[in-house]
Amino acid sequence: xxxxxxxxxxxxxxxxxxxxxxxxxxxxxxxxxxxxxxxxxxxxxxxxxxxxxxxxxxxxxxxxxxxxxxxxxxxxxxxxxxxxxxxxxxxxxxxxxxxxxxxxxxxxxxxxxxxxxxxxxxxxxxxxxxxxxxxxxxxxxxxxxxxxxxxxxxxxxxxxxxxxxxxxxxxxxxxxxxxxxxxxxxxxxxxxxxxxxxxxxxxxxxxxxxxxxxxxxxxxxxxxxxxxxxxxxxxxxxxxxxxxxxxxxxxxxxxxxxxxxxxxxxxxxxxxxx
Numbered sequence: 001x002x003x004x005x006x007x008x009x010x011x012x013x014x015x016x017x018x019x020x021x022x023x024x025x026x027x028x029x030x031x032x033x034x035x036x037x038x039x040x041x042x043x044x045x046x047x048x049x050x051x052x053x054x055x056x057x058x059x060x061x062x063x064x065x066x067x068x069x070x071x072x073x074x075x076x077x078x079x080x081x082x083x084x085x086x087x088x089x090x091x092x093x094x095x096x097x098x099x100x101x102x103x104x105x106x107x108x109x110x111x112x113x114x115x116x117x118x119x120x121x122x123x124x125x126x127x128x129x130x131x132x133x134x135x136x137x138x139x140x141x142x143x144x145x146x147x148x149x150x151x152x153x154x155x156x157x158x159x160x161x162x163x164x165x166x167x168x169x170x171x172x173x174x175x176x177x178x179x180x181x182x183x184x185x186x187x188x189x190x191x192x193x194x195x196x197x198x199x200x201x202x203x204x205x206x207x208x209x210x211x212x213x214x215x216x217x218x219x220x221x222x223x224x225x226x227x228x229x230x231x232x233x234x235x236x237x238x239x240x241x242x243x244x245x246x247x248x249x250x251x252x253x254x255x256x257x258x259x260x261x262x263x264x265x266x267x268x269x270x271x272x273x274x
Contacts, residue, residue: 005142007120007206008066011112012056014044014126015073015099043254044126045079048264050272052254053079054087055129058272061091063135065122069115071097071108089274104225105203106215113212120144123205123228129267130204131249138245144208145243146171146179149251151198157250159262169229171199171244179242182229199244202251203228210240 044053057068072079083094099111109123122138124130134147151165172181182201205211205228214235221227232242252263 006064006139007122008064009116009119009121010060010065010068011097011109011116011121011123012053012068012070012126013105013108013123013203014042014053014070014076014079015102015108015111042076042079045082046254046260048254048260048267051082052129052263052267053126054272054274055267055270056124056126057089057092057094057274058270059130059132059135060122061274062132064139065092065135067093067095067115069095069097069112070126071099071111073102074098074100087274091274104221104223105228106218106226106231109207109228109231110212110215110226116207116209116212118209120206120208123203123207125203127254128202128204129252129254129263130202131247131251133249134204134245134247134251137247138204138206141206141243141245143206143243144211144240145206145245146201147204147245147247148173148179148199149202149247149249151200153248154200154202154250157248158252159259159266160251160253165198165200168198168200171201173199173244177244179232179236179244182233184229199246201229202253205232205242208240210238211235214238214240 044056045051048055060068070079070083080096083089095115097111097115099108137147148171154160154165155162170183171179172183174180211231214231215226218226218231218234221230236242252266253259254263
């Protein structure tokens with residue numbers, strides 16, 4: 001269980017197919033090592049000075065997390081090899097959970113159930129570099145919840161364009177500061193009627209053990225995947241409450257080949273210490 005409201009465990013989702021990273025991108029000018037990593041689809045290991053995931057993990061350590069479970073596929077030996085034999089982290093204990101098939105983020109979280117046990121834990125993407133203040137906000141929540149990012153701040157302070165932001169779900173917060181609804185791709189009329197600036201989930205969640213039942217029971221989406229936002233919605237329907245912290249910081253998103261150069265430049269002076 002958490003102590004004094006803080007948590008020590010993080011589940012990092014690194015199993016995705018990375019199809020957008022594999023695609024040809026005329027805007028991307030990559031070094032050979034970057035292109036090779038991008039072609040594997042394992043976005044977290046794309047070198048941006050050093051593997052992108054190193055920076056993600058270093059920020060977790062800065063925020064007081066001590067144990068990280070990387071959810072990977074059975075074919076991802078390179079990730080396991082790097083963090084167990086090439087790199088020897090001293091600030092974090094790194095373990096692994098296997099998601100046999102890439103069938104969605106809810107299923108990926110479910111793969112880490114043994115790691116989480118009865119403890120609250122953070123769940124994040126491996127292809128997002130979250131600002132330290134957002135990770136510290138998770139610690140201050142003191143209960144299951146999430147950090148939502150103001151859309152304008154993501155554009156201003158991160159590397160996500162307005163066009164991409166429009167495709168993200170809109171999150172609605174109730175008058176008590178808890179997540180009320182996740183609206184997937186709202187149309188212009190629905191978005192205009194919302195009583196706040198668009199709040200975006202970048203998959204920065206603090207969960208308790210109850211999330212695993214929702215991940216197990218959630219139905220497949222039209223894409224044929226078991227989606228974490230759908231599991232959250234199911235959990236809310238069952239009475240779970242997710243406290244919301246708002247962030248005006250940016251997130252560095254490594255989804256496409258054209259993101260690599262921008263992200264590398266933004267991380268150039270950041271020291272990753274694991």
